Amino acid sequence: MKNVAILGTGNIGTDLLVKLCKLGYKNLSFVGRREDSPSIQIARTMGVNTSSLGINYFLNNNNFDVVFDCTNALDAKENYELLKSLKIKVIDLTPAKLGDICVPCINGDIFVNSDNINMITCGGQASLPLINAIDECTDGINYIEVVSQISSKSAGMSTRINIDNYIETTEFAIKKFSKTKDCKVILNINPAEPCVDMQTTIFLEIPNLEKINFEQIVSNVYGRLKEVKEYVPYYELIIPPMINEQEVMMLSVKVRGTGDFLPEYAGNLDIINCAAIRMLDIL
Amino acid sequence: MSHITISDASLRDGNHSVRHTISKESIIKYCEFAERSNIPIIEVGHGNGLGASSILIGKSKVSDFDVLTAAKSVLINTKLGVHSIPGLSTISKDIKPAIDCGVDVFRIATHCTESTLSKTHIEFLKNNSKIVHGVLMMSALIDVKELVYQAKIMESYGAEAVIIMDSTGTYIPKNINERIKALCQELSVPVGFHGHNNLGLSVANSLVAVENGASIIDACICGFGAGAGNTPLEIIVPVLEKSGYSTNILFEEVIKEADNVLNYLVPNIPVPHAVNILTGLYKLFSGFEKPILKASKLYNLEYSSLIFELGNRKLVAGQEDLIIEIARNLKNQM
Numbered sequence: 001m002k003n004v005a006i007l008g009t010g011n012i013g014t015d016l017l018v019k020l021c022k023l024g025y026k027n028l029s030f031v032g033r034r035e036d037s038p039s040i041q042i043a044r045t046m047g048v049n050t051s052s053l054g055i056n057y058f059l060n061n062n063n064f065d066v067v068f069d070c071t072n073a074l075d076a077k078e079n080y081e082l083l084k085s086l087k088i089k090v091i092d093l094t095p096a097k098l099g100d101i102c103v104p105c106i107n108g109d110i111f112v113n114s115d116n117i118n119m120i121t122c123g124g125q126a127s128l129p130l131i132n133a134i135d136e137c138t139d140g141i142n143y144i145e146v147v148s149q150i151s152s153k154s155a156g157m158s159t160r161i162n163i164d165n166y167i168e169t170t171e172f173a174i175k176k177f178s179k180t181k182d183c184k185v186i187l188n189i190n191p192a193e194p195c196v197d198m199q200t201t202i203f204l205e206i207p208n209l210e211k212i213n214f215e216q217i218v219s220n221v222y223g224r225l226k227e228v229k230e231y232v233p234y235y236e237l238i239i240p241p242m243i244n245e246q247e248v249m250m251l252s253v254k255v256r257g258t259g260d261f262l263p264e265y266a267g268n269l270d271i272i273n274c275a276a277i278r279m280l281d282i283l
Numbered sequence: 284m285s286h287i288t289i290s291d292a293s294l295r296d297g298n299h300s301v302r303h304t305i306s307k308e309s310i311i312k313y314c315e316f317a318e319r320s321n322i323p324i325i326e327v328g329h330g331n332g333l334g335a336s337s338i339l340i341g342k343s344k345v346s347d348f349d350v351l352t353a354a355k356s357v358l359i360n361t362k363l364g365v366h367s368i369p370g371l372s373t374i375s376k377d378i379k380p381a382i383d384c385g386v387d388v389f390r391i392a393t394h395c396t397e398s399t400l401s402k403t404h405i406e407f408l409k410n411n412s413k414i415v416h417g418v419l420m421m422s423a424l425i426d427v428k429e430l431v432y433q434a435k436i437m438e439s440y441g442a443e444a445v446i447i448m449d450s451t452g453t454y455i456p457k458n459i460n461e462r463i464k465a466l467c468q469e470l471s472v473p474v475g476f477h478g479h480n481n482l483g484l485s486v487a488n489s490l491v492a493v494e495n496g497a498s499i500i501d502a503c504i505c506g507f508g509a510g511a512g513n514t515p516l517e518i519i520v521p522v523l524e525k526s527g528y529s530t531n532i533l534f535e536e537v538i539k540e541a542d543n544v545l546n547y548l549v550p551n552i553p554v555p556h557a558v559n560i561l562t563g564l565y566k567l568f569s570g571f572e573k574p575i576l577k578a579s580k581l582y583n584l585e586y587s588s589l590i591f592e593l594g595n596r597k598l599v600a601g602q603e604d605l606i607i608e609i610a611r612n613l614k615n616q617m
Contacts, residue, residue, distance in 0.1 A: 167373050188370060193597070
């Protein structure tokens, strides 16, 4: 079994901790920067090795195979440099855009020799499988827009500070996994109570819409949906592909979580963490 | 006599009422008026600000770059302002280019409970020596204590003023009295108010705001803005003067322009229609008017029942995609 550490004790890191424990990972460490962090206490009660030394912990503990970086886009850069010098692989859950971008069901098999796997963003993991599935059935897409809403309670301070990185990394990945040259990503953080589920809506401007094979698109979308569901159980298509009155194709997915750390509404934590765990298994 | 700074939002909020189609020519014409009538700040752009042109909210007829360049070409003393919402705009894609276009005042806006989203944008602008204000949208959705707390967060990031928006057009003068008083007591930066006219109170609320210490008031010519419209510039200027405040704005130019704009900028003077009164009462974003009417028509629903449901779900600006989904669900339940 691989020796694994989670670096960063925010919402993402803590949800990942609970998930890996539930899956029975034994060689697990949880590394933060504050001894009094409530998540460090959670890890201790779960019997997990903890440290509050932050990235410096690895200087004297370099026997790890993989570190999940759950810090923030700024720190992730320095973390990667150090971990690389220690020959520890990084699965990056921040939107720092350092390593090659990865969506497990699209290109999960090409990372065996990578030292940094970039898990993009929650909105990226939710939208890219479907965008890629539609892209495969078209000769080109003029413009793609991805709008995600997440609940305010699930958006920690790192997510808020990294909001630009979120947008730019997701847009970069959309251009990489489709033929479009133009795209826009929007993130809405919604304070409504009870908390809203993560939801992602995709708009696509496809040229010569009358010539596309709509049935093939729908079947490809459902096929890809099934593949994502293998690692993200509550990933659900709530608006199947349709053409709206502006001649734009749209579809929408809802992602609920398994309620490991935050309640089920926080599907944004689950989708990226489940994708990251999938990569740990593949490596 | 205390001085009130009027920030004119006609060319930004007005864009909501014409689906973001204000032309470059109209922008230039109106900016020339702003310049000759001594308007201190004029906001220009898509209704939801920088980087908001999208399928979700509506695409702009003219790009951000083109509108800002056009406005800047005729402005000398009047400062050019933009509204900018983190999540829609980013520093590198939108704010840096806007700085290059010569924007003077950046108003970084978040939903009233989400002020922490403004941190990187406000700090960046502050470090680049730009005038930066914090804006709390949909401010009627939270109580006074929470509003003060959120405003202080923006102040701590470096906002040189904090403006509260009545994006839903919900406030009555009593609410403004309490809120502006508390904000002016707790903040050391100027406080501003941006009214909407859903309940016919935009001027009254703005006056109560200055009487309680607000020193920035947003206004639009003929109330040209989202939903029931904003505080009319041609009314608030004389009302403030009569009440003993100075704006330095030349009223004789403003009153002439209130007629002129009907020929090139304002197709219909906004009034509180039944739908606007309802969105005001149910605390929904004024910019939802058109999506609500569209969705209720599409699913053959009474818009009042859709508004009631949207109010229950506490939708916030930027969730236009959910209006269609909720309308569809409502229809299915019938």
